Amino acid sequence: MKIAFYGSSLLSSYWNGAATYYRGILRALAAHGHEICFYEPDAFDRQSHRDIEPPSWCRVVVYEASPEGVRRALDGMRGADVVVKASGVGYADDALLAGVLAARQAQSLCLFWDVDAPATLADIRNDPEHPLRRALGSLDLVLTYGGGAPVTDAYRGFGARDCIPIYNALDPATHHPVPPDARYVSDLSFLGNRLPDREARVEAFLLRPAAQLADRRFLLGGSGWADKPCSGNVVKLGHVATGTHNALNASAGVVLNISRDSMARMGFSPATRVFEVAGSGACLMTDHWDGLAVFLEPGREVLVVRDGADVVEALRSLDPRDAARIGQAGLARILREHTYDRRAVQLDRLLVDTLAAKRAGLPA
Structure with missing residues (x-):
């Protein structure tokens, strides 16, 4: 199949948490023989912060962040079997969705792929005239x-024909165990943009515990934290490129995942970092959210904390040997059940079957 995919960025993870998800799932999907073209706007200074160059498994078109640039990008969907409009492109999202729907061909699938469903649903719940809410009945499928x-x-309640989750996962070729790096040695590290x-939640699960544990070293990575007040034992790293994630994970006694409010409330929303950290063999600590045990077993494959007091207690009591055992158990589980190759088998079958069913129902 030919797939035209309109997303935030495949080439840059700068202010773009979906980058590793796009890379992992689309690389694995391309291995099933599909021809993929990813369209991304030249916006938010991402092109000067590229983590990767255009890969061999996907054609990438960077278009100007302007009405004319959007129009030219939409020309690329002609002849595609599957057209995907992702959430959070960041420039002219409503115009992109309208353009995709206007230019769609009867024999192709038209999908919305939501990489931040809790936030998107909150938006459309509060606005009956939201463009996406009005468009749901016209889309063939919603993926999250x-x-x-x-x-x-x-999503089905708002009128979507169907909604299927394609969960985050691990690309073992990108995120895997490496030796520790002295620059990133810490008792606990966290990586996430300031949103x-x-x-x-970062204040509750990281900054307040750090202030109580003055003898421990904490790393805070991600964009936007430069002016955030922190205790002196918190080192701010700024943006951390994808190629550095393995070293960052491998060098910490514990790596913390902190869900955003909306995702914690919704549950069943493991961030890419959950799989990246576990895939590196590091000891993962995460805040609690419903559905966690579907992916990792609490206490054996991941540490679970409900508040800052739990973080303090865990760091004071955790033996390094226990942390290593948790890291290895998490790594084994992720490699066994939660790789992008496994997700792509599910996605390939879904797209092939849905497209075939649609075309079978078209007039001869």
Whole structure:
């Protein structure tokens, strides 16, 4: 199949948490013989912060962030069997969705792929005239990268024909165990951009515990934290390129995942970092969210904390040998059940079957 995919960025993870998800799932999907073209706007200074060059398994078109650039990008969907409009492209999202629907061909699939379903659903729930809400009945399928039944039921309730989660996973070729790097040695590290519905949880799960553990070293990675008040034992790293994630994970006693408010409330929304950290063999600590045990077993494959006091207690009591055992158990589970190659088998079958069913129902 020919697939035209309109997303935020495949080439850059700068202010773009979906980058590793796009790379992992599309690389694995391309291995099934599909021809993929990814269209991304030249926006938010991402092109000067590229993590990768255009890969062999996907053609990438960078278009100008302007109405004319959008129009030219939409020309690329002609002849595609599957057209995907992702959430959070970041420039002219509504115009892109309208353009995709206007230019769609009867024999092709038209999908919306939501990489931040809790936030998207909150937007359309509060706005009956939201362009996506009005468009759902015209789309062939909605895909999400998480959310479970609360998300799929909500999308169907708003008029989607169907909604299927394609969960985050691990690309072992990109995220894997490496030796520690002295620059990133810490008792606990966290990597995540500063976002409104994450900041308060970072304060609760990282910054306040750090202030109570003055003898421990904490690393805070991600964009936007430069002016955030922190205790002196918190080292701010700024943006951390994807190629550095393995070293960052491998060098910490514990790596912390902190869900955004909306994803924690929705549940069944494992961030890419959950799989990246476990895939590196590091000891993962995460805040609690419903559905976690579907992916990793609490206490054996991942540490689970419900508040900052749990973080403090865990760091004070955790033996390095126990941390290593948790890291290895998590790595084994992720490699066994949660790789992008496994997700792509599911996605390939879904797209092939859905396209065949649609074409079988078209007039001769």
